[in-house]
Amino acid sequence: MKKNVLIIGAGGVAKVVAHKCAQNNDVLGDIHIASRTVEKCRAIVASVHEKRALKTDGKIEAHALDAMDVEATKQLIERTGARIVINVGSAFVNMSVLSACIATGAAYIDTAIHEDPLKICETPPWYANYEWKRREECEQAGVTAILGAGFDPGVVNAYAKLAYDEYFDRIDSIDIIDVNAGNHGRYFATNFDPEINFREFTGQVWSWQDSKWISNKMFEIRKDWDLPVVGTSQTYMTGHDEIHSLSQILGVPNIRFWMGFGERYITVFTVLKNLGLLSEQPVTTAEGQEVVPLKVVKAVLPDPSSLAPDYTGKTCIGDLVKGEKDGKPREIFIYNVADHKEAYEEVGSQGISYTAGVPPVAAAMLIAGGDWDVKKMANIEELPPQPFLGLLNRMGLPSRIREDENDQALEFA
Numbered sequence: 001m002k003k004n005v006l007i008i009g010a011g012g013v014a015k016v017v018a019h020k021c022a023q024n025n026d027v028l029g030d031i032h033i034a035s036r037t038v039e040k041c042r043a044i045v046a047s048v049h050e051k052r053a054l055k056t057d058g059k060i061e062a063h064a065l066d067a068m069d070v071e072a073t074k075q076l077i078e079r080t081g082a083r084i085v086i087n088v089g090s091a092f093v094n095m096s097v098l099s100a101c102i103a104t105g106a107a108y109i110d111t112a113i114h115e116d117p118l119k120i121c122e123t124p125p126w127y128a129n130y131e132w133k134r135r136e137e138c139e140q141a142g143v144t145a146i147l148g149a150g151f152d153p154g155v156v157n158a159y160a161k162l163a164y165d166e167y168f169d170r171i172d173s174i175d176i177i178d179v180n181a182g183n184h185g186r187y188f189a190t191n192f193d194p195e196i197n198f199r200e201f202t203g204q205v206w207s208w209q210d211s212k213w214i215s216n217k218m219f220e221i222r223k224d225w226d227l228p229v230v231g232t233s234q235t236y237m238t239g240h241d242e243i244h245s246l247s248q249i250l251g252v253p254n255i256r257f258w259m260g261f262g263e264r265y266i267t268v269f270t271v272l273k274n275l276g277l278l279s280e281q282p283v284t285t286a287e288g289q290e291v292v293p294l295k296v297v298k299a300v301l302p303d304p305s306s307l308a309p310d311y312t313g314k315t316c317i318g319d320l321v322k323g324e325k326d327g328k329p330r331e332i333f334i335y336n337v338a339d340h341k342e343a344y345e346e347v348g349s350q351g352i353s354y355t356a357g358v359p360p361v362a363a364a365m366l367i368a369g370g371d372w373d374v375k376k377m378a379n380i381e382e383l384p385p386q387p388f389l390g391l392l393n394r395m396g397l398p399s400r401i402r403e404d405e406n407d408q409a410l411e412f413a
Contacts, residue, residue, distance in 0.1 A: 004029040006082035009089035010040035012305035016357025019347040022053035034065035067093040073100035091115040111150030121203020125244035139376040149363040151355040153242035157380035159319040159334040171323040179260035181230035182313030191352040194298040206239040208247035245379040308350040311340035362391040
């Protein structure tokens, strides 16, 4: 059954989403892209036509929209006939877009936890602060709302559920590892929205250890990993969305998130933070102009989507899961490796955007086909992982599993 799709956002991830929706428009129907800056939407439409990505005849149209405006979003959903909304805009608009979906009956998909622009690093579990408060509302309206359907959160949640269901009798720990071993050639840039990127790392680092929340400082705890393809990689324990759902839903006592950072990123980040330039609170300049330091930093950094043409190297993201099976200790690493250059050649975006943008389209296809059309709110680990991971295998994000000396592709019927 075809279900027209509305994509909220016009950044690098939205571009991937649009291309992948186009490649699967026989399932997803007409495609609509909306953002405050309609020119960015039109550029994405043009790139889809340039790549001849549309699988069958159908619409792909651009629209101007302030997604914080619930009424305007409702009207656009109704005008376009969209039955699935893929929200890859700023995390600030999640609740507004969800409200519009509940009001119109459209399915909702996002890739990150909602954020209040005036708050950083709220008390865990983060989903309980906003999204989970609306579970009953979604179920009463019969609206499917799939939360955190990117890669991390998203695919790594599916990896955890797969391990939980098929590989372990008991899981003791899940370490989610995200390493970008690519090079974009710029002195300093972030791979996604700088404002969201920096906010993620300026507060406390929350992890789930011994079945309780533990707080650390950013860059306080380092660990090096020997990973497939990208080799030995330096990472630091950080807070991240998926910890806040996995810890509550799967009941695993230890869940941590590790992200790779180079020394230059750490140095620049530390200087900016110590100077107060990562603050989200307004300040007044000597000329009497009020500015938000973090937004100024965002304005002077490269647009993440501009990094794609020169990006080389690979990413490795996966779950290291430890526990017990049949009375014996077991350890597995379920992961994906993505290539920046290959992503650019296919959809015109770099690998970070690719890994984040393909999964929500797979989720949309599963909703359209009925497998994930659950008529309620759900995190990825509450849904069957096999159809999701099987689709991703075919859509450009294949999964592998490493155990002891054995490393092989994961196959799904």
